[in-house]
Amino acid sequence: MIKIKAKDVDVFYGKKQALFNISLDIEENQVTALIGPSGCGKSTFLRCLNRMNDVIDICSVKGEILINDFNINDKSCDVVRLREKIGMVFQKPNPFPKTLYENVSYGPTIHGMAQSKQEMDEIVENSLKKAALWEEVKDRLHEPGTGLSGGQQQRLCIARAISVRPEVILMDEPCSALDPIATAQIEELIDELKKEHTIIIVTHSMAQAARVSQNTGFFHLGQLIEHGSTDKIFKNPDNKKTQDYITGRFG
Amino acid sequence: MNKNKEQLLNKRYKAEQRFRLYGLSAIFMALLFLTIFIFKIFSTGYSAFQKTWLIVPVTFDAELMMLDQNPSKEDLQDADYYDIALKSMADLDPNANEDQENELKRMVSYFFEKEIKNELLNDPNLIGKTKEVYLTASDDLDQVFKGNYPRDLPEDQRRVSDYQLKIFDQLVANGKVESKFNISFFTNADSREAELAGIASSFMGSIFSILVCLMIAFPVAVLAAIYLEEFAPKNRFTDFIEVNINNLAAVPSIVFGLLGLGVLLAIFQLPRSTPLVGGITLSLMTLPTIIIAARASLKAVPPSIREAALAMGASRMQTTMHHTVPLSMPGTLSGTIIGLAQALGETAPLILIGMVAFVNTIPGSPMDPAASLPVQIYIWAESAERGFVEKVSACIMVLLGFLIIMNLFAQIIRHKFEKKWS
Numbered sequence: 001m002i003k004i005k006a007k008d009v010d011v012f013y014g015k016k017q018a019l020f021n022i023s024l025d026i027e028e029n030q031v032t033a034l035i036g037p038s039g040c041g042k043s044t045f046l047r048c049l050n051r052m053n054d055v056i057d058i059c060s061v062k063g064e065i066l067i068n069d070f071n072i073n074d075k076s077c078d079v080v081r082l083r084e085k086i087g088m089v090f091q092k093p094n095p096f097p098k099t100l101y102e103n104v105s106y107g108p109t110i111h112g113m114a115q116s117k118q119e120m121d122e123i124v125e126n127s128l129k130k131a132a133l134w135e136e137v138k139d140r141l142h143e144p145g146t147g148l149s150g151g152q153q154q155r156l157c158i159a160r161a162i163s164v165r166p167e168v169i170l171m172d173e174p175c176s177a178l179d180p181i182a183t184a185q186i187e188e189l190i191d192e193l194k195k196e197h198t199i200i201i202v203t204h205s206m207a208q209a210a211r212v213s214q215n216t217g218f219f220h221l222g223q224l225i226e227h228g229s230t231d232k233i234f235k236n237p238d239n240k241k242t243q244d245y246i247t248g249r250f251g
Numbered sequence: 252m253n254k255n256k257e258q259l260l261n262k263r264y265k266a267e268q269r270f271r272l273y274g275l276s277a278i279f280m281a282l283l284f285l286t287i288f289i290f291k292i293f294s295t296g297y298s299a300f301q302k303t304w305l306i307v308p309v310t311f312d313a314e315l316m317m318l319d320q321n322p323s324k325e326d327l328q329d330a331d332y333y334d335i336a337l338k339s340m341a342d343l344d345p346n347a348n349e350d351q352e353n354e355l356k357r358m359v360s361y362f363f364e365k366e367i368k369n370e371l372l373n374d375p376n377l378i379g380k381t382k383e384v385y386l387t388a389s390d391d392l393d394q395v396f397k398g399n400y401p402r403d404l405p406e407d408q409r410r411v412s413d414y415q416l417k418i419f420d421q422l423v424a425n426g427k428v429e430s431k432f433n434i435s436f437f438t439n440a441d442s443r444e445a446e447l448a449g450i451a452s453s454f455m456g457s458i459f460s461i462l463v464c465l466m467i468a469f470p471v472a473v474l475a476a477i478y479l480e481e482f483a484p485k486n487r488f489t490d491f492i493e494v495n496i497n498n499l500a501a502v503p504s505i506v507f508g509l510l511g512l513g514v515l516l517a518i519f520q521l522p523r524s525t526p527l528v529g530g531i532t533l534s535l536m537t538l539p540t541i542i543i544a545a546r547a548s549l550k551a552v553p554p555s556i557r558e559a560a561l562a563m564g565a566s567r568m569q570t571t572m573h574h575t576v577p578l579s580m581p582g583t584l585s586g587t588i589i590g591l592a593q594a595l596g597e598t599a600p601l602i603l604i605g606m607v608a609f610v611n612t613i614p615g616s617p618m619d620p621a622a623s624l625p626v627q628i629y630i631w632a633e634s635a636e637r638g639f640v641e642k643v644s645a646c647i648m649v650l651l652g653f654l655i656i657m658n659l660f661a662q663i664i665r666h667k668f669e670k671k672w673s
Contacts, residue, residue, distance in 0.1 A: 094555035
């Protein structure tokens with residue numbers, strides 16, 4: 001089933017066009033990887049999906065992005081509601097300089113998802129369990145989140161993102177600042193999370209894309225060169241550029 | 252080739268050595284100036300914290316005080332103390348003629364009558380008895396006792412007569428002159444008499460001014476900074492505002508004084524010489540300093556924190572109030588304190604709005620006339636009496652102490668509450 005449908009998306013930074021005519025369908029409860037060389041626009045596209053580009057003054061987005069058949073670029077779309085449904089995990093772990101508990105409970109608090117302290121405790125515990133962090137931190141929930149290791153911080157950010165039960169999780173190179181062990185943990189987690197969430201992940205590592213994703217889109221110079229099932233893209237791409245990139249001839 | 256390289260290397264080392272020497276001598280010069288400055292202030296000022304007292308036997312003669320038998324508290328309040336006060340001073344030299352009695356009276360402050368009265372009010376049983384009472388010495392004798400007075404001047408050039416010196420020396424020889432910590436320097440308001448003048452009025456004036464300044468400047472500046480940094484679109488108009496805020500920070504303070512005079516006093520008819528007007532004027536000066544500090548510390552909050560909050564579905568307002576502003580507070584607060592410390596040392600604008608007036612009462616609210624510490628220094632520095640010289644330095648010491656404490660506080664806030672990013 002198609003969860004997100006992008007139609008003819010153009011993105012401009014001031015006068016410079018960063019994305020050209022991107023049309024891409026994203027399957028529900030699957031992992032879609034976006035790959036491509038630096039500066040090709042894959043992160044920009046990801047940030048279109050929860051309208052994070054709004055923050056950048058000079059950035060303008062054209063085209064339609066339908067999530068559950070609703071155009072999020074429409075004026076009637078409420079950004080706060082949208083971002084409640086679409087969580088995001090960033091490249092560098094960015095926990096709030098607050099306690100672990102406050103980090104995870106922040107989203108449910110501002111969206112009024114828990115009626116009681118007990119309910120909130122449950123949300124925090126479940127989110128941390130789903131992020132495979134609970135066992136490591138259950139005794140120090142009230143210590144600062146910035147005191148964790150890099151990999152733990154990133155899992156904390158994932159727990160924070162899933163605490164509001166988003167339908168979609170966007171991940172912008174979530175492992176680029178982590179060591180191989182932490183990376184393996186996050187990848188395992190992504191596999192687990194796709195049961196309940198639709199996941200879109202931007203990655204520089206082709207091996208990672210091959211390991212975690214079911215679908216892959218290849219971006220180059222602001223254009224979506226090719227997309228399809230990960231198997232096909234990696235084994236039998238239609239486009240010469242895709243082939244060259246995957247085999248490491250450029251990029 | 253090799254030799255050339257060696258020479259070049261030597262040259263580089265020499266250049267570095269020279270540079271270090273320049274740096275060291277610059278620091279040495281700076282320290283030297285500072286030491287001279289502080290030494291000068293302390294050496295002239297420390298004696299102001301001591302006060303000289305004459306111990307004079309006073310006979311509380313009921314008849315001279317015009318008191319009846321068993322006087323009530325009110326009778327004691329209304330009694331006439333002038334005669335017994337005069338008498339006790341005159342008794343210091345039984346052979347004194349009328350002129351000399353007058354000179355004897357001037358050896359103590361004109362406040363001596365009240366000091367004797369307080370003695371009796373504290374202990375009404377003294378009526379009819381004789382007690383040794385501490386009387387504040389006149390400022391000139393105070394200086395004589397502290398060794399700051401040139402005794403070898405010809406008599407007609409000094410304010411202390413030979414006769415007074417003779418009696419004073421006798422008192423000293425009998426141990427009837429004592430030096431004690433000068434509490435009244437901190438509890439008295441300004442006075443024309445150096446021995447009675449204190450900093451209470453100007454100190455309270457400064458505190459009230461700073462409070463008014465804080466209450467106006469802080470909220471306005473923080474809101475302006477938050478709006479400019481977090482909400483305002485970046486366009487020509489906001490650039491223009493930013494440039495003007497920076498310009499405002501560089502405007503000479505006397506201009507703000509003129510503004511206070513022309514607008515607050517002339518148009519709004521606010522009470523002259525009050526900490527209220529002073530505080531408002533100072534807040535105009537402090538505003539740009541706080542705005543700049545607050546914006547800098549808002550800028551220092553990593554954008555990743557804002558992104559994290561926004562991506563969680565926090566509105567811009569929530570992102571700002573829950574995350575950015577609390578994280579920027581330590582920097583904003585220390586900037587505010589430094590701005591206030593600047594305002595505390597400001598003299599020119601306060602002179603223009605009339606806080607230079609002679610105020611001999613301690614203000615109870617920002618609406619009462621008051622001086623301020625720097626203005627007090629200015630007023631005393633203009634006074635001719637020798638007794639004010641040490642007061643000027645002492646007042647500078649108090650002001651410097653105040654400033655050091657404020658700056659220390661700013662440092663502590665910054666170090667204690669600043670969050671470390673991973």
